[in-house]
Structures are given as structure tokens and as C-alpha cells.
Amino acid sequence: MTEALQRTALHAPPPATAPEASVARPLIRIEDVSLTYGRGERKVQALSRTSLDVPNGDFVALVGPSGCGKSTILKIVAQLLSPSEGHVFVAGREIGAVDIRIGMAFQNPTLLPWLSIRDNVMLPLKISQPFRSDWRRKKNGEYRDRADALLAKVGLGGFAGHYPWQLSGGMQQRASLCRALVHEPTLLLLDEPFGALDQFTREELWDVLQALWMEQKPTVLLVTHDLRESAYLANRIVVMSARPGRIIVDETVDYQRPRSIETTFRSDFVELNHRLRSLIFEARAAGSGAIPAGVAA
Numbered sequence: 001m002t003e004a005l006q007r008t009a010l011h012a013p014p015p016a017t018a019p020e021a022s023v024a025r026p027l028i029r030i031e032d033v034s035l036t037y038g039r040g041e042r043k044v045q046a047l048s049r050t051s052l053d054v055p056n057g058d059f060v061a062l063v064g065p066s067g068c069g070k071s072t073i074l075k076i077v078a079q080l081l082s083p084s085e086g087h088v089f090v091a092g093r094e095i096g097a098v099d100i101r102i103g104m105a106f107q108n109p110t111l112l113p114w115l116s117i118r119d120n121v122m123l124p125l126k127i128s129q130p131f132r133s134d135w136r137r138k139k140n141g142e143y144r145d146r147a148d149a150l151l152a153k154v155g156l157g158g159f160a161g162h163y164p165w166q167l168s169g170g171m172q173q174r175a176s177l178c179r180a181l182v183h184e185p186t187l188l189l190l191d192e193p194f195g196a197l198d199q200f201t202r203e204e205l206w207d208v209l210q211a212l213w214m215e216q217k218p219t220v221l222l223v224t225h226d227l228r229e230s231a232y233l234a235n236r237i238v239v240m241s242a243r244p245g246r247i248i249v250d251e252t253v254d255y256q257r258p259r260s261i262e263t264t265f266r267s268d269f270v271e272l273n274h275r276l277r278s279l280i281f282e283a284r285a286a287g288s289g290a291i292p293a294g295v296a297a
């Protein structure tokens with residue numbers, strides 16, 4: 001077993017039969033989930049018996065080799081895809097049985113070009129309950145104030161009336177974070193939200209996201225290729241094997257918050273990054289879903 005692997009906590013999901021009263025129920029439980037895209041010769045197995053528990057308010061980063069199924073996990077949790085096998089539970093009930101508010105942000109800010117930044121940010125209030133019922137009554141008052149307050153928090157106070165094309169990529173991504181959080185979601189799904197930004201803008205947005213998370217405390221699943229980003233932002237970093245992906249390592253990150261760029265210069269932060277890097281390197285080399293040498297099944 002490599003030193004990197006020996007030092008890393010292994011993921012061990014609690015048994016499905018654990019008595020509810022004695023175990024804090026996770027907000028999200030992914031249990032033995034497999035997913036295969038397509039059929040016949042075009043079949044691609046993206047996930048293989050993946051299990052993950054995410055407690056309410058946790059901040060979990062998913063990292064792993066390209067194509068290992070990270071975005072597929074987000075899509076399953078967002079109910080855009082159904083698992084081929086296994087189960088997903090939300091607040092203890094099969095996914096779909098409970099309505100929870102979800103916020104999402106992607107690498108591409110996906111703002112609607114014909115709407116102002118404020119109107120883009122207010123969209124979730126227009127389309128999701130319980131806000132939708134009050135849309136007509138509150139859109140020019142409470143909802144507008146809520147969007148403006150959030151925009152001010154991320155440094156876009158003077159840009160509410162601008163259109164997306166009048167903003168830089170980093171500013172658009174700030175607006176997209178506001179849109180993901182304006183309806184105070186229980187669950188925030190982030191798929192490489194800063195992947196297209198330069199390093200300095202990206203680091204600024206880590207701070208923005210950290211501050212918003214500390215204030216609202218949504219449960220976050222963040223997919224990222226940036227290991228520094230995962231260690232800066234998350235409470236836990238979950239490492240996946242190469243496709244078909246499964247979780248091979250679940251590492252706790254307990255740096256005090258708020259973290260700052262100075263945190264990233266600490267020797268233990270740098271060491272953690274090296275360790276994650278070598279894990280992913282080994283997972284890539286193992287390929288075909290094989291578990292890197294030394295990692296217990």
C-alpha cells in the first residue's frame with residue numbers, strides 16, 4: 001500500500017439497516033448505484049456500485065480521473081438521470097418522493113441573454129415553489145430586494161440592470177452563483193463552476209462561494225478538477241476510481257473557516273494536494289474501474 005493511500009480514510013457507508021434513531025440521517029444517500037449509458041455496442045458503464053452519504057449542511061467535493069462519472073452522480077442526484085441499479089435517498093426517502101429545493105451552477109454560467117442580471121438571478125423565485133405562488137405580488141418588492149442584496153454581496157451591486165453580455169466571465173459566474181442560491185436551496189450542485197476562469201478570478205470566487213455557504217449552509221456537492229479548489233472549499237473530498245467510477249477514498253478536510261489564500265500555502269495543504277494528485281494518478285493508471293493497489297474494496 002502506498003503511503004498516500006495508507007494515510008487516507010476509506011469510505012465506508014453505514015449499513016442500510018442502521019436504526020434511524022441512532023444515526024443522523026444523511027440528506028443524500030447514494031447506495032450501490034450503477035449507471036450505464038446506451039445499449040448494445042454503445043453501452044458505457046459510467047458508475048459501478050457507488051455509495052456515498054452526505055449529511056445535511058456538508059460540503060463535499062467529488063474529484064477523480066476524467067470521465068469517471070462525477071457529473072453523472074450530480075445528474076442522478078438532480079433527478080436528470082435514474083440509476084440502472086441501486087438506490088438514492090433524499091432525507092431518508094427514495095429520491096423523487098420528497099421535494100427539496102436544488103440550486104445548480106455549471107462551468108458555463110448559462111445566463112439568459114435577454115434578461116437583465118437581476119431577472120436572471122430571480123428566475124428560481126419565478127419557477128420554484130413556494131416562491132412561485134407569490135411571484136406577481138413580490139417580484140417588484142421582496143424578490144427584487146433579495147436578488148439585489150445577493151448581487152451586492154458578491155460585488156455586483158451596480159450591475160443588476162446590466163445584461164449578461166455586458167459582464168466579464170467572472171462576473172457572470174458570480175451572478176450564476178447568486179441565481180443558484182437566491183431561493184435558499186437545501187442542496188447546491190456545482191459542476192466545475194469555476195473551470196473556465198483564470199486562476200485569480202477563480203480564487204476570488206472561492207471566497208465568494210465560501211462566504212455564501214457559511215451564511216446559508218446548503219448541502220453542497222462540488223465536481224471539480226482543481227484539487228486546490230476542492231481542499232479550499234470542501235469539508236470532505238471524495239476520490240473516484242477511473243470509469244466505471246466508484247468511490248475509493250473519502251478524506252476529511254478540517255481547516256478552520258473562513259479559509260484564505262494563505263491556507264493554501266500551508267505545508268499540510270500542499271501535502272494534501274500531493275496526496276490527492278497521486279491517488280488520481282494511480283486511479284487513472286489502474287483504469288477500467290480497477291481500484292488502485294492498496295485501496296480496500
Ligand SMILES: Nc1ncnc2c1ncn2[C@@H]1O[C@H](COP(=O)(O)OP(=O)(O)OP(=O)(O)O)[C@@H](O)[C@H]1O
Pocket residue numbers: 037038044045046065066067068069070071072073243
Ligand atoms: N449521455 C451520455 N451518453 C453516453 N455516454 C455518456 C453520456 N454522458 C456521459 N457519458 C460517459 O459516461 C462517462 C462518465 O461521464 P461523466 O460526464 O459523468 O464523467 P466526469 O467524471 O464528470 O468527466 P469529466 O471529469 O471529464 O467532466 C464518460 O465515459 C462519458 O463519456
